[in-house]
Amino acid sequence: MALKLYGIPRSRGIRNIWMAYELGIDFELIEVAPGATGSRKPEYMAINPNGHVPFIDDDGLILWESLAINLYLARKHGGPLAPQTLGEEGQAMAWTAWTLTELEPHAAQALYHTVMYPEPERDPAKAAAAIAGVAAPLDVLEAALVKGGGWLVGGRFTVADLNAFGAAFYLRGTPQVFEGKPAIKAWMAACRARPAAARAFALRGD
Ligand SMILES: N[C@@H](CCC(=O)N[C@@H](CS)C(=O)NCC(=O)O)C(=O)O
Structure with a gap:
């Protein structure tokens, strides 16, 4: 089935x-x-x-x-997206937990209060707090991508990248957070350019 x-x-x-x-x-x-x-x-x-x-x-x-x-x-x-070793599995789980705890809560607030909520419901103070909140995790992400040759685990695109991208994508209403973050910009472009991503995002009309 x-x-x-x-x-x-x-x-x-x-x-x-x-x-x-x-x-x-x-x-x-x-x-x-x-x-x-x-x-x-x-x-x-x-x-x-x-x-x-x-x-x-x-x-x-x-x-x-x-x-x-x-x-x-x-x-x-x-397949290549899956962790190949216990170490990679641990890293993929760590990046997934990081996404959920360090990045997504702030990134979601940034999205809600810049592009997602109807304008009258957007709170600039909450948007500003969210922008401040993503600064530290984005520094961590930038450094990891530089160290990892552009990817989070195993030097290739894996489920860890896909999961982290899922929250980084919430920062589309606040592109200023990516200033001075060339590795994140390149990583996001590379993730988004994957044929499977293009096919999925086409369903949203993006
Ligand atoms: N941590 C959950 C969050 C799920 C979630 O909040 N989904 C939203 C849509 S993106 C939802 O269903 N909201 C409707 C509601 O909670 O009533 C996950 O990643 O799946």
């Missing part, structure tokens, strides 16, 4: 769509919008009680959390 992916391209589901295309796996996209009109309906809350998308049903295995889903898919299907 094909993997079922619940979500829409204009949600964190884009991360899993991109991953599925990278891996070349068949999947069925079940379009469930975030919020009351979709993910919080009783039939979807029964599958993911958190009320969010994305989530997957992989032949009866239910998983939520977009970045954990990607680690699972990489491990299941293998």
